[in-house]
Amino acid sequence: MDFLFNDHLLNDKEGKMSASVTTTGSSPWFSGHFPDDPILPGIAQLKMVVDLIATSGQGVSHLTGLSRVKFRKIVRPGELLxxxxxxxxxxxxFIFRITSGDEEVCSGRMFSTQKKLV
Known part of the structure; x- marks a missing residue:
């Protein structure tokens, strides 16, 4: 399940990437998590980071490790991240940070290997 980024900004010169995503209640990520009180799972938040890295033109990113990951805020359908x-x-x-408005949602370090597309 890939996320559709609302906008996408890459700045390879500074080694920074950014994008925004609006979470929708119809996303399969919310299905069953939880039916009466939907929240975006942490693994879905990490998938957003992997997707952004993969679209940076460096090839396909394969996650090999995480460090210092903190989930600080519950994400509900309709939030702009x-x-x-x-x-x-x-x-x-990579160092990553996901925010919703002024609130930090998730942050940490991600380690990956890169495979160039043929």
Whole structure:
């Protein structure tokens, strides 16, 4: 299940990427999580980060590890999320932050391998 980014901004010169996503109640991510009180699972938030890295032109990103991940806010259908990813200077390490308005939703470090598309 891929997310459709509302807008997409890449700035490879500074090693920063950003995008925004509006969560919709019809998304399969909310199905069964939870029927009477839908919330966006943490794994879906991490998938947004992976999708953004994968669209950066570096190839297909394969997650190999996570560090210092913190989930700070529950995400409900209809929320606008801003995703920021910064390359740490190494091709396989990224610092990410997801916010909703002024509130931090999720943050941490992601480690990946890159496979170039043929």
């Amino acid at each position: 801003d995703i920021q990813v910064t390359c740490t200077g190494r091709e396989d390490q």
